[in-house]
Amino acid sequence: MTDDDETVYHRSLDTPLDLRTALESAAIEFLDVDEDRTVVIYQQSILMVTATEGSATTAQAFDVELWEPPAAGTTDDYETLLTGFVEELLAAPDRSSQ
Numbered sequence: 001m002t003d004d005d006e007t008v009y010h011r012s013l014d015t016p017l018d019l020r021t022a023l024e025s026a027a028i029e030f031l032d033v034d035e036d037r038t039v040v041i042y043q044q045s046i047l048m049v050t051a052t053e054g055s056a057t058t059a060q061a062f063d064v065e066l067w068e069p070p071a072a073g074t075t076d077d078y079e080t081l082l083t084g085f086v087e088e089l090l091a092a093p094d095r096s097s098q
Contacts, residue, residue, distance in 0.1 A: 007066040009082035016058045019049055019089070026092035028085075032056070042085045044070040 019038060023030045029041040033048075035055045040047040046068040053061035064082050 007078055007082075009064040009079070009086055010052075010061070011064070011086055012053070012061040013059065016054055016060055017062075017090075019051065019056045019059050019062060021057075022089050022092045023049075026088050028089070039067075040064075040085070042088075043081065044072065045081060047082075047085060 020030065020032065023038070023040065030049075031039045033039055035057075036051045038049045038056055040049055045066060048063075048065045048067050049056075050063045050065070051059040051061070052063055053059065064085060066078050066082060069078065069081075
């Protein structure tokens, strides 16, 4: 695969985010691994989302790592894939406050 700089996206947040609620709100498929890690299927790719500050339900910072690129090889631009995922995740409506 490629080096870590291309396959890992780091993000810090001003306010805590419940990653799992955001994933549900964005209708993105995921599977909880433990209190910090979640496996995500996004655009036919497999991603590992890891809370690096806080937990998956109170993340102040997180990493998104590309584990498997799309099977069809539709993109060689992993940065665009990871950035698009994070933007979609952060744009999801916050249902935890409803």
